[in-house]
Amino acid sequence: MLFxxxxxxxxxxxxAMVFVYFVLLNSMYLVLFAAAFVETRRYLTRSKxxxxxxxxxxxxxxxxxxxxxxxxxxxxxxxxxxxxxxLKYPHFEVVVINDGSTDSTLELLKERYRLQHVTRMTECExxxxxxxxxxxxxxxxxxxxxxxxxxxxxxxxxxxxxxxIHDIVCVVDADSLVEPxxxxxxxxxFLEKPDDTVAAGGVIRIANGCEVEGSRVTRVxxxxxxxxNVQIVEYMRAFLGARLGWSAFHSMLIISGAFGxxxxxxxVEIDGYDPNTVGEDxxxxxxxxxxxxxxxxxxxxxxxxxPICWTQVPETYGGxxxxxxxWQRGLIESLNHNATMLLNPRYGIIGMLAxxxxxxxxxxxxxxxxxxxxxxxxxxxxxxxxxxxxxxxLSVSVLYGIIVSIMAVYIESLAYRRYPRLPSLLKLTFYAxxxxxxxxxxxxxxxxxxxxxxxxxxxxxxxxxxxxYAET
Amino acid sequence: MEYGSGLQTALTYGVIVLLGLxxxxxxxxxxxxxxxxxxxxxxxxxxxxxxxxxxxxxxxxVMPEDAARTLRDVVPSRDRRxxxxxxxxxxxxxxxxxxxxxxxxxxxxxxxxKDIDDLEDGRPSRKxxxxxxxxxxxxxxxVGPLLRTLDSNPDQGIVFACLNALSHIGTPEAIEGVAGYxxxxxxxxxxxxxxxxxxxxxxxxxxxxxxxxxxxxxxxxLNFLLKVTAALDDASMVAPVSGYLGHDDPEVxxxxxxxxxxxxxxxxxxxxxxxxxxxSVRVRAEAAEALGLAGCxxxxxxxxxxxxxxxxxxxxxxxSALMLLGSExxxxxxxxAAAAEEEEREAAAEVLETERVRNSRKGA
Numbered sequence: 001m002l003f004x005x006x007x008x009x010x011x012x013x014x015x016a017m018v019f020v021y022f023v024l025l026n027s028m029y030l031v032l033f034a035a036a037f038v039e040t041r042r043y044l045t046r047s048k049x050x051x052x053x054x055x056x057x058x059x060x061x062x063x064x065x066x067x068x069x070x071x072x073x074x075x076x077x078x079x080x081x082x083x084x085x086x087l088k089y090p091h092f093e094v095v096v097i098n099d100g101s102t103d104s105t106l107e108l109l110k111e112r113y114r115l116q117h118v119t120r121m122t123e124c125e126x127x128x129x130x131x132x133x134x135x136x137x138x139x140x141x142x143x144x145x146x147x148x149x150x151x152x153x154x155x156x157x158x159x160x161x162x163x164x165i166h167d168i169v170c171v172v173d174a175d176s177l178v179e180p181x182x183x184x185x186x187x188x189x190f191l192e193k194p195d196d197t198v199a200a201g202g203v204i205r206i207a208n209g210c211e212v213e214g215s216r217v218t219r220v221x222x223x224x225x226x227x228x229n230v231q232i233v234e235y236m237r238a239f240l241g242a243r244l245g246w247s248a249f250h251s252m253l254i255i256s257g258a259f260g261x262x263x264x265x266x267x268v269e270i271d272g273y274d275p276n277t278v279g280e281d282x283x284x285x286x287x288x289x290x291x292x293x294x295x296x297x298x299x300x301x302x303x304x305x306x307p308i309c310w311t312q313v314p315e316t317y318g319g320x321x322x323x324x325x326x327w328q329r330g331l332i333e334s335l336n337h338n339a340t341m342l343l344n345p346r347y348g349i350i351g352m353l354a355x356x357x358x359x360x361x362x363x364x365x366x367x368x369x370x371x372x373x374x375x376x377x378x379x380x381x382x383x384x385x386x387x388x389x390x391x392x393x394l395s396v397s398v399l400y401g402i403i404v405s406i407m408a409v410y411i412e413s414l415a416y417r418r419y420p421r422l423p424s425l426l427k428l429t430f431y432a433x434x435x436x437x438x439x440x441x442x443x444x445x446x447x448x449x450x451x452x453x454x455x456x457x458x459x460x461x462x463x464x465x466x467x468x469y470a471e472t
Numbered sequence: 473m474e475y476g477s478g479l480q481t482a483l484t485y486g487v488i489v490l491l492g493l494x495x496x497x498x499x500x501x502x503x504x505x506x507x508x509x510x511x512x513x514x515x516x517x518x519x520x521x522x523x524x525x526x527x528x529x530x531x532x533x534v535m536p537e538d539a540a541r542t543l544r545d546v547v548p549s550r551d552r553r554x555x556x557x558x559x560x561x562x563x564x565x566x567x568x569x570x571x572x573x574x575x576x577x578x579x580x581x582x583x584x585x586k587d588i589d590d591l592e593d594g595r596p597s598r599k600x601x602x603x604x605x606x607x608x609x610x611x612x613x614x615v616g617p618l619l620r621t622l623d624s625n626p627d628q629g630i631v632f633a634c635l636n637a638l639s640h641i642g643t644p645e646a647i648e649g650v651a652g653y654x655x656x657x658x659x660x661x662x663x664x665x666x667x668x669x670x671x672x673x674x675x676x677x678x679x680x681x682x683x684x685x686x687x688x689x690x691x692x693x694l695n696f697l698l699k700v701t702a703a704l705d706d707a708s709m710v711a712p713v714s715g716y717l718g719h720d721d722p723e724v725x726x727x728x729x730x731x732x733x734x735x736x737x738x739x740x741x742x743x744x745x746x747x748x749x750x751x752s753v754r755v756r757a758e759a760a761e762a763l764g765l766a767g768c769x770x771x772x773x774x775x776x777x778x779x780x781x782x783x784x785x786x787x788x789x790x791x792s793a794l795m796l797l798g799s800e801x802x803x804x805x806x807x808x809a810a811a812a813e814e815e816e817r818e819a820a821a822e823v824l825e826t827e828r829v830r831n832s833r834k835g836a
Binding site for chain 2: 051055136137192388406426429
């Protein structure tokens, strides 16, 4: 009897905690989405008065070095380099960093662009591994290819920073296609607020299923694959909802490694990317916040909802699982490395709001959710479950999640319209439901597992199977 | 284990409300999307139809008054919006007589009056849009209302739209209004002012020269003006710009050097060469680039010495500048690339090899 009383007490206490957690988390989501709605409206109104041609012609437009780190990217590298060289921008160089690929990434580039070895002065402004050679192309002198010993993505990016010569560094993943005007859009904050802009991030969209011609996404279509579709809704929720919302509060902790612009000088000051992390993109941004706030330097980071970068996402259970595992490990590392910021008023809104959110909801969320499911199983086995309450709580939780996902589809559909056909919209709404039934629970499991792999797996490039864009 | 009935009731209501919300959101989403798509399609189709009519009228010998009458007769009143969009689409590329006819049509069809009314009494978002329209069609009648709006609105979006419109219209009154505003306000984003100033570079040159000569400008604005000056291609700017080569702020000195290089002013070679001894890396790099751009052959020795500068960026700038100085500069680079200290050799080799690769493309 005593055991039953204790168990009942524990379960009731846990339920109360979960309920409070649930209310706080969802209130946070609502606030972020409300901010995202306002920010979207503001951005679109402002965009009407912006003529990108004038940005293109302006003598003040800063020069940009686009860095593309590549490790075994033979399937996509030519498409991506061609797309990047076709960007509409007045002055830029494309620096491809071949990080000791064991496939024919470098050979393909050498052959296609008739690369020639040149002397290039390179100072070790940020720590990086040994650079074997630097090549330039006679067919396009904006292209620079760096061949270096394998050292991981962060190390490759650091080598790119050292070789780059312009004030703004734009990082693009080797499996991503940047839209032609995206560089102009992402450079705009650096042009408008040159004194305090240190970073700007764009939106990552999913290219699976889209038609690609001449290294450019020409027709946006939804894929047939379940995993790709749920990720489309997931990306919309993350980019058009959460990140835009955080940006409104000047508290963005992530700029996607697939597409982001940074002030080179600030990157050099913080010694570039940390090669000892798998989530180098988030770690860099969090460390940048820490560095600049601790020195009380005024700065701004922007999230812009319309510079678009298209990327391929994994289409198999294993592929998505590995990716999520890597992301969660990156999150754990980034928060761990910068734990001094947590609830530290010295770091302002970052320390008092953004960091606690990421620690309590993003980091601990999967554990709390999984514990919840476990507690249901325990209560069930002890016959201490109130099914009416369980069904109701689950329904509220899932419906709330569905509403948040549909809100993201709303923002996409009414503001950006990248999926213009009605059937696509209906399909997206359908996946906004599926996203919360099944996928969310699997995702929770992957993210919880990442706590174990965090201590067991060595840091290396997140390899995934690439498909040529023409075949997507 | 049972929970209080109050909590269960609350959750039940919660489920019902959320379920209702999901269904309502879904229906609303579909309806909004359908309505918006239909409206947009219709607007686009009508605009294209009207566009062909307007283009035909502008290209024909029809008198502007008759063209306006024809448009009024042909286009139903419910299609005023697509007609306005069609006229605005033609405006940016219209020049000379065609631009005048277009402006006349906008005036006769009431679009200019509508935009002036919006500018004076509309919502803030409409004010900015109206100002842009007036600028695009170059309505001289709008200068007064634009200047009044400029004085009475702190909103940066509206201010920029008005400045941009006035710059587009470009009458002396409009240019003076813009210059007067810019002289007394420094809160507008610099890049937007650059757009305005470069739109009518020649007309604004005298004002910029006066601002530079009078001084008393903070470093941020000064740096911006020097960058704009560099793009103006106006030799009369050399004297005021040279005055800033000795400024306290290294950023200002660097921008002044850069501007002189861009202006291609050989008279400044001596001053630029002396700046190669500046303590600031950025100033030395910009001075070296400027020496190359201005074709200062007499600075060959200074640039050669710069190949041994402790800073890589300065070495790179010196090597690039030598390459711009023709055969003598090239010969110096080859000499250094063949036999010199490692740093000097690398700087020379980098530029020479990159040039070789470029030339191999030309050869191919």
